[in-house]
Amino acid sequence: MTHTKEIVVVDDETPQLLAVTAVLKDHGFSVAGFGTADEALTYIKDNPPVLVLSDFVLPNIDGLELVKRVKLFDANIECVLMTGHGNIEGVAEASPMGVREYLKKPFRSADLLAVVERAFHVKSLQQPLLGASMPEAATLKVKTDKLVDDFLARYVHKLNNAMLPFVFELDQHLENIKQFSDVDQKRLKALSSEIQAQMNAVKTTRALIGKQ
Incomplete structure (x- = not known):
């Protein structure tokens, strides 16, 4: 699918910037990449994109x-932050500003594309309804459908974001799991399995919503 509206990618690590922009372009997105926030902001001011995908550390x-x-510039521009383990607390501060999702480095192309597609879906829900010439009942149905879609999308996004800080913290413990006793290792692994099951449930909900 070709997307006519643009994504701005910001990352001071050139290999990462080139890799992300290449994946997005290969899948039909229009992409502008920048190595600094200053360059990106200068561009965004006159060329507001649908989505800004930025590294947290710049x-x-x-x-x-x-x-x-x-x-x-525009409160409706979707923003996604890419982050490593050490920036969990800072990234969490972005949620009240409307950052719905994060990408934890390293991430797969499939994860990147899924996040971008959801951002474009949310943006589409923000567009004005074009039903002025419809009969009143039909117009009302379109509006109600849009409201339900918007509610479901926001609910799933918020549920996902509420879990992410715990996932990041748990991942840190699992990376150093050998420092814990055998009993605690089992407890951490059990918790990890439970959280993964919850995350999978969220993904399943997203898939079901997308098919409606």
């Missing part, structure tokens, strides 16, 4: 500040 202006400034 020189001079970090991803959190970038999101703040982007939202001043």
Whole structure:
């Protein structure tokens, strides 16, 4: 599918920037890539995209500040932050600003594309309804359908984001699991399995919503 509206990608690590932009372009998205937030903001001011996909750690202006400034240009621009383990607390601060999702490095192309597709879906729900010439009952049905779609999308996004900080923290423990006793290792692994089951349930819900 070709997307006529644009994605801005910001990452000061050139290999990562090139890889992300290449994947998105290969799947039909229009992409502008930048190595600094300053360059990206200069571009976004005159060329508002659908989505800004930014690394959390950037020189001079970090991803959190970038999101703040982007939202001043247009509060409806979707923003997604890419982050490593060490930036969990900072990334969590972005949720009240409308950051619905995060990508934890390293991530797969499939994860990247899924997040981008959901961002475009949410953006489509924000567009004005074109039902002025419809009969009143039909127009009302379109509006109600859009409201339900919007509610379901926001609910699933919020549920997913509420779980992410715990997933990040647990992953850190699992990376150093050998420092724990055998009993605690089993407990951590059991908790990991339970959280993974919950995350899978969220993904299943997303898939069901998308088919409606």
